[in-house]
Amino acid sequence: MPSSAVIFAKRSLSLSKIQFAMGIVIASAGIVLFNAGNHLTLNGHALVNGQLALLSVSLMAEGILLSSIPLILLYVYDKNNGVLEYLLSLGWNQYDIFKRYLEAALFLALTIFIYELAANVAVNVVIGTSVTLILSLVVSAVTAALGFSVVSFVTVAMVDFSSLLKQRVGGNSPLAYTLGAPIIALTFLLAFIFPFFTGVLIELLIAGVVGALSIVLLILSSRLIRREKMLP
Amino acid sequence: MHALELNNVTSGYNGQAVLHDISFKLKEPSIYVVLGPNGAGKTTLFRTIAGILEPFSGKVLFDDQNITTSDKTRKKISYLSQFNAMPEEMTVYNALKFYSDIEGGSPDKAIDLLDLGQLKNKRFSDLSQGQKKRAAIAKVFLCERDLYLLDEPTANLDPAVSKEIRDIILKLSKDKMILYSSHNLYEATDIGTYLILIKNGSVTLVDKISNIKPKQYRVGIKTSTDISTMVDAHREGEYFVLNVSSPEEAGLALKKLVENGVLVTEMRQLDNPLQELFETPNVNVEKTQKETQQVAK
Numbered sequence: 221m222p223s224s225a226v227i228f229a230k231r232s233l234s235l236s237k238i239q240f241a242m243g244i245v246i247a248s249a250g251i252v253l254f255n256a257g258n259h260l261t262l263n264g265h266a267l268v269n270g271q272l273a274l275l276s277v278s279l280m281a282e283g284i285l286l287s288s289i290p291l292i293l294l295y296v297y298d299k300n301n302g303v304l305e306y307l308l309s310l311g312w313n314q315y316d317i318f319k320r321y322l323e324a325a326l327f328l329a330l331t332i333f334i335y336e337l338a339a340n341v342a343v344n345v346v347i348g349t350s351v352t353l354i355l356s357l358v359v360s361a362v363t364a365a366l367g368f369s370v371v372s373f374v375t376v377a378m379v380d381f382s383s384l385l386k387q388r389v390g391g392n393s394p395l396a397y398t399l400g401a402p403i404i405a406l407t408f409l410l411a412f413i414f415p416f417f418t419g420v421l422i423e424l425l426i427a428g429v430v431g432a433l434s435i436v437l438l439i440l441s442s443r444l445i446r447r448e449k450m451l452p
Numbered sequence: 453m454h455a456l457e458l459n460n461v462t463s464g465y466n467g468q469a470v471l472h473d474i475s476f477k478l479k480e481p482s483i484y485v486v487l488g489p490n491g492a493g494k495t496t497l498f499r500t501i502a503g504i505l506e507p508f509s510g511k512v513l514f515d516d517q518n519i520t521t522s523d524k525t526r527k528k529i530s531y532l533s534q535f536n537a538m539p540e541e542m543t544v545y546n547a548l549k550f551y552s553d554i555e556g557g558s559p560d561k562a563i564d565l566l567d568l569g570q571l572k573n574k575r576f577s578d579l580s581q582g583q584k585k586r587a588a589i590a591k592v593f594l595c596e597r598d599l600y601l602l603d604e605p606t607a608n609l610d611p612a613v614s615k616e617i618r619d620i621i622l623k624l625s626k627d628k629m630i631l632y633s634s635h636n637l638y639e640a641t642d643i644g645t646y647l648i649l650i651k652n653g654s655v656t657l658v659d660k661i662s663n664i665k666p667k668q669y670r671v672g673i674k675t676s677t678d679i680s681t682m683v684d685a686h687r688e689g690e691y692f693v694l695n696v697s698s699p700e701e702a703g704l705a706l707k708k709l710v711e712n713g714v715l716v717t718e719m720r721q722l723d724n725p726l727q728e729l730f731e732t733p734n735v736n737v738e739k740t741q742k743e744t745q746q747v748a749k
Contacts, residue, residue: 306531
């Protein structure tokens with residue numbers, strides 16, 4: 221991870237820690253839900269194992285999304301106090317600037333994901349079975365796919381869609397979050413509709429579509445983002 | 453020798469032009485005061501020269517290189533906006549380090565230059581307005597540049613800090629080209645060698661400030677004697693005010709008063725020489741655009 225990503229991530233946490241902390245809380249809820257589901261049994265059968273696993277994926281992905289919100293706030297803050305304007309004057313273009321914020325958002329998301337992965341593996345190794353460890357890795361992989369694709373989309377949307385706003389407003393972070401949160405909300409429903417593996421496939425499909433959309437927006441960013449939208 | 457040249461530059465925001473077909477060429481290290489009322493286009497001019505805004509048409513050249521396409525040329529230019537543009541959650545040192553990691557240069561050197569030693573470990577957000585401005589100015593001196601664009605660097609500062617900053621800029625102007633925007637006429641005459649007058653998005657005059665002569669001078673004379681019977685003067689507050697067409701005419705009036713035994717304790721020009729330019733709706737643009745080509749050689 222480039223050092224600038226770490227610097228921007230640290231800066232964002234200096235501004236606001238609450239979303240990151242809430243991300244940890246919600247991710248922890250997902251971890252507890254997943255592992256409880258794998259260890260509670262009824263008449264010798266795991267209790268609604270697949271549904272809880274799918275719900276835990278949604279919770280852990282939501283945790284990852286929340287953890288990246290400070291970075292979006294930092295972007296708005298930097299725009300309003302002239303930091304982005306100064307970076308443009310140093311010869312950075314829109315893409316250079318945007319890339320730093322995206323890398324930092326993914327760095328924050330990675331931090332939460334590592335916590336989720338380590339916690340799930342630790343719980344399963346200590347009190348679980350080899351079956352639940354494999355399931356744990358599957359759940360973590362789906363969480364990563366969904367979480368990182370939504371974080372990328374929200375971060376790209378933060379910059380690109382602010383260019384579509386008629387009036388320059390500082391609060392384009394709610395706009396970005398408004399676009400990202402329903403994607404996670406949709407995955408919550410899957411747990412109640414589909415069996416585990418179908419749900420997993422649909423979640424991977426959503427992650428793929430969102431990821432592809434993010435890449436397209438990223439490629440178009442230098443056209444979509446007008447420089448004047450980065451000025452205070 | 454460096455040169456800044458704008459050729460028929462039209463620039464603005466969201467497709468709306470703020471600057472209209474601007475052309476001028478500056479060739480010598482000096483302080484060029486960009487003067488104009490609020491909303492005239494000073495900041496847009498600076499943003500365009502700094503490469504932040506791409507002109508809709510025309511070219512901005514520095515040392516004959518187009519700043520829009522040449523990154524190397526952009527690195528010769530430093531821009532101080534009206535905003536502090538500092539990461540407020542960082543200490544002064546770390547904020548300067550944040551930028552020096554991007555553009556190079558030394559935070560320590562900039563801290564020494566702006567005398568920020570005692571503030572360097574304080575959070576930027578905890579500083580007073582004047583201290584914040586000084587710290588923000590420090591970042592444009594991290595690296596040595598050839599052209600400095602300073603957009604109202606002393607706005608909202610107390611007189612002592614303003615003077616400190618002007619002194620630094622004056623020192624710098626010996627071998628650097630500095631564009632300094634202001635809407636303060638007294639500051640403009642105090643610091644500037646050249647004037648770039650901008651109104652409604654057009655540059656209406658580029659000339660040496662010393663060449664700018666008002667049509668009429670208002671001269672204030674302080675004396676305890678009623679001099680209104682000796683010269684054509686009327687009382688305004690503590691001064692007798694004399695309207696003359698040249699400094700020489702004012703000198704003759706003073707001579708006459710002294711010959712009549714009047715003790716004059718003070719005599720000064722009451723209006724700023726730039727006042728007339730500032731208030732005149734339109735200076736002859738066609739003429740000044742031609743003059744612009746001649747200026748600053």
